[in-house]
Amino acid sequence: MKHSPKNIFVHGAITPTKIAESIQHHSAKTDIGAHSIFLGQVRADELEGGMVIAIDYTAYEQMALEKMQEIREDIFAKYTLTCAHVYHSLGEVKVGELCLFVFTSSKHRKIAIDACEEMVERIKKELPIWGKEILENNSTSWKNNI
Amino acid sequence: MKHSPKNIFVHGAITPTKIAESIQHHSAKTDIGAHSIFLGQVRADELEGGMVIAIDYTAYEQMALEKMQEIREDIFAKYTLTCAHVYHSLGEVKVGELCLFVFTSSKHRKIAIDACEEMVERIKKELPIWGKEILENNSTSWKNNI
Amino acid sequence: MNLLAFGIIAEKIGASNFSLEDIKDTDSLKEKLLQQYPTLQELNYIVSVNCKIAHGNTVLDDLAEVALLPPFSGG
Amino acid sequence: MNLLAFGIIAEKIGASNFSLEDIKDTDSLKEKLLQQYPTLQELNYIVSVNCKIAHGNTVLDDLAEVALLPPFSGG
Numbered sequence: 001m002k003h004s005p006k007n008i009f010v011h012g013a014i015t016p017t018k019i020a021e022s023i024q025h026h027s028a029k030t031d032i033g034a035h036s037i038f039l040g041q042v043r044a045d046e047l048e049g050g051m052v053i054a055i056d057y058t059a060y061e062q063m064a065l066e067k068m069q070e071i072r073e074d075i076f077a078k079y080t081l082t083c084a085h086v087y088h089s090l091g092e093v094k095v096g097e098l099c100l101f102v103f104t105s106s107k108h109r110k111i112a113i114d115a116c117e118e119m120v121e122r123i124k125k126e127l128p129i130w131g132k133e134i135l136e137n138n139s140t141s142w143k144n145n146i
Numbered sequence: 147m148k149h150s151p152k153n154i155f156v157h158g159a160i161t162p163t164k165i166a167e168s169i170q171h172h173s174a175k176t177d178i179g180a181h182s183i184f185l186g187q188v189r190a191d192e193l194e195g196g197m198v199i200a201i202d203y204t205a206y207e208q209m210a211l212e213k214m215q216e217i218r219e220d221i222f223a224k225y226t227l228t229c230a231h232v233y234h235s236l237g238e239v240k241v242g243e244l245c246l247f248v249f250t251s252s253k254h255r256k257i258a259i260d261a262c263e264e265m266v267e268r269i270k271k272e273l274p275i276w277g278k279e280i281l282e283n284n285s286t287s288w289k290n291n292i
Numbered sequence: 293m294n295l296l297a298f299g300i301i302a303e304k305i306g307a308s309n310f311s312l313e314d315i316k317d318t319d320s321l322k323e324k325l326l327q328q329y330p331t332l333q334e335l336n337y338i339v340s341v342n343c344k345i346a347h348g349n350t351v352l353d354d355l356a357e358v359a360l361l362p363p364f365s366g367g
Numbered sequence: 368m369n370l371l372a373f374g375i376i377a378e379k380i381g382a383s384n385f386s387l388e389d390i391k392d393t394d395s396l397k398e399k400l401l402q403q404y405p406t407l408q409e410l411n412y413i414v415s416v417n418c419k420i421a422h423g424n425t426v427l428d429d430l431a432e433v434a435l436l437p438p439f440s441g442g
């Protein structure tokens with residue numbers, strides 16, 4: 001049986017409170033020894049048209065969720081994780097706010113750390129998500145991960 | 147001039163609220179693009195004398211802070227970090243609670259992730275800190291990182 | 293055939309949802325798109341069919357969900 | 368000479384702070400400790416002098432802060 005893909009999208013920025021709650025939920029899982037967390041934060045890059053003040057994210061949601069499910073299955077097959085969580089913003093996220101939250105937990109640190117890093121790389125490379133940088137003069141520029 | 151070492155010790159468990167506050171403080175640093183966080187959680191290991199219910203941490207504090215300062219300087223020399231924070235518990239931390247919080251931030255993800263992992267490895271190996279596992283029958287066992 | 297467009301492709305075409313007639317495969321889709329939207333010339337994109345990336349020339353069924361995807365830039 | 372002990376060493380000695388007389392270097396310190404606390408035989412530990420790990424036999428000054436450190440297990 002195929003699981004229906006878990007949603008990863010949140011509207012607007014990911015808040016530190018959400019991260020704290022997510023960490024708190026794991027205190028009942030007493031076989032966890034290590035958590036690894038990656039957070040993406042919107043940077044005030046200086047482009048030709050001026051400073052970036054926000055990024056507006058859009059996604060091909062259905063394809064992104066199916067691909068994320070595939071990545072999740074690969075990661076669980078490769079690493080002995082207790083759990084893994086991914087959240088990505090849609091819509092506008094201002095400079096200094098968080099747009100990506102990847103969270104892996106395992107008995108041992110090396111597994112949690114390696115799995116988190118691999119998930120982040122695959123999310124950036126394989127999920128159909130696009131960031132449009134909004135500059136201070138209101139012009140826009142499509143972000144490029146390369 | 148040598149900086150006086152920064153304190154890393156907190157009494158008892160590290161709370162998710164503290165982690166959220168620490169993340170929140172970085173929203174003003176708009177040149178940050180990536181954060182990497184490692185959390186150590188006390189595990190309910192099954193030992194010969196029974197289940198672990200808590201770990202009681204002690205440290206040679208002065209030496210640990212001096213060594214941590216040296217690790218911090220090495221990491222900043224090697225990686226282009228915006229900032230790095232480390233917190234370790236002293237005293238009793240119950241199963242499911244957090245005893246270690248390592249937090250690195252950088253413009254780019256690879257740097258933050260690699261620096262965080264290297265800090266965690268060095269902290270575990272080089273800081274004079276000892277964990278005494280407390281079992282359900284109140285007997286104790288000195289933890290071994292090997 | 294209905295098509296979805298995302299990111300800079302949607303911006304250039306002026307719509308995120310549009311249709312084209314007489315498309316039998318992904319090669320003919322790309323050709324037709326260029327005729328109708330010459331500004332796509334300078335853009336890289338890949339085609340997905342039912343949420344899977346199409347590798348090489350792929351036959352298209354009128355009921356398939358076909359999308360035009362510029363390089364990803366999430367995170 | 369004042370000595371600090373940590374972890375399982377402090378537990379075996381029964382104190383985290385104690386003193387020994389006539390210690391000129393780390394080798395003679397270890398010898399003296401074994402005589403006085405035979406249970407240390409089975410334990411691994413290193414010696415630090417003024418918060419630095421002593422490598423090889425190290426001359427000890429009566430004013431130095433000398434500590435006995437079992438294997439670390441933080442984190």
